Amino acid sequence: MEVPFWNKEIETLDRARLRGIQTERLKQIISWALKTPLYNKRLNQAGIHSENDIKDIEDLTRLAFTTKDDLRKNFPRGLLAVDMKDIIRVHSSSGTTGIPTVIYFTGDDIENWTDLLARSIVATGATSEDIFQNMMTYGLFTGGLGLHYGAERVGMMVIPIGGGNTKRQIQVMKDFQTTTLHITPSYMLHIHSKLEQEGVSLSDLSLRKGFLGAEPHSENTRLKIEELLNIHAYNSYGLSELNGPGVAFECVYRKDMHVWEDGYIVEIIDPVTGELKEEGEQGEVVLTNLIRRGTPILRYRTRDLAFLHPEGCECGRTHRRLSRILGRTDDMLIINGVNVFPSQIEEKIMKIPEVATNYQIYVDKKGQLDRLTVRVEIYPKLFLGDVSNLEALRVKIKEELKSSIVINPVVELHEPGSLPVSEGKAKRVLDERPKD
């Protein structure tokens, strides 16, 4: 397979030299971070008083983690490390839980970020000949503008259509013969379901590639998208605290995402103890941004669960590959001492045909013990009208779940359409145990 590069030297640099670059860049970032009150205090506590106290990236592990809460507490300007006149852009994440988080970029910061996105796009095999329909929301959200700049840098023709308006998206795909999409996996599936209605077949279009981002999705979802739309789909990872997309991206082999390690230091930790995990072990992704002065962020706890592949990639890049996001630490429930991820429950119940697509996980206390209740909707087309069948279904769900999560749940059967529908950040988990 032909392996295209944007910057072959950096992308295939040997690990020792890559570490050298990381150390140099970390020193620069630390010198900026020291200008913010939060990092000044924390770096001093860790015995880092100037960039000269950093000899190797390993010295960073003395520093405490940065959390989303730290960012919120420093809203709006607490983590601004440069003079406001040097800032040329701001991005902010929605404040779904109250105070938003904010990231400032200098001109150089935007330049560095754009370069990593150009690198990401070229790694997938896309070129300046491609027509790029950017279907992510533009604005304060980083997904739209990030890829927009990267695609322009590569020289693609960019269609800055943004999100939504399915009818128009399909028309534009046809009119401009779009080859490459940037889209969320769920919107991709939605678009596919509307093609027929719009009287458009795949042969009317020239789609070849889709960059899937902003939502964790399973390998099965990728395969489904590739099959339905006859395209290659590439997983993309990033979060606004670390610039946005372009932290990690899949190459032409589509076997998990290369983290651009000259731009980021990636660590995998145990979400409970904070200890570092070995390569290949699953844990929480912790990232340090090495290329942004405006808002330095060190050792940021992403709350995303993944692992790093220890072995190299066939493409020859030396930058390690991050697995798909396998869950979120803030989703994890501890039930009677056992760790349970809602994704484990979802995986089991979605395999049972008599269960519809909606479910809810409910946790409360019964006496001293935690009680897990899984609420599922029954699928009307497979309802036989018998209590015995329903009770057999209940037992089947219980046993499937017990074998996977070790806990014996209460299973409730609900009417179709009666549980809250998933919309974006769905409230699928209700934890009503009293807080200490």
Add this chain to the structure above:
Amino acid sequence: MSKQLNIFVENKPGRIDSIAESLCKSNIDIRAFAIQDRGDYGLLKLIVDKPEQAYLALADLGCACALKDILAISIPDKPGNFHKLTSALAQNNVNVADAYGFVLQPHKTGVCCIELERQQLAMAEKIATEAGFSILGDEELYNM
């Protein structure tokens, strides 16, 4: 075979009401009903004048419902007749798990509706007929 509509309903206030509302809008006449309670949910069982039409109306509403075959046995409303039926079924080893009954004409006729597996249903029909009971046909039941 006579049809009964079995509807899955969550055990909470207002659920039966929304089903009744839908049937009312579709101009469905309810002849008999029973509820089988299972704690968090139950089955609402209905005999109606137009079972297929009622099924479609409820399916449109998104309900989980099914049409089940039942045996509707006409019983003279006199002491001892129910016993006559049960002993005929018992002697032939037919187990009745799901059934309900109502008076159709006071002191004249009662009806016993039995839900059984398809095979058992034919057997129960034969037993009841041989014991001297008559079986209500579809139209008789729907239009009683």
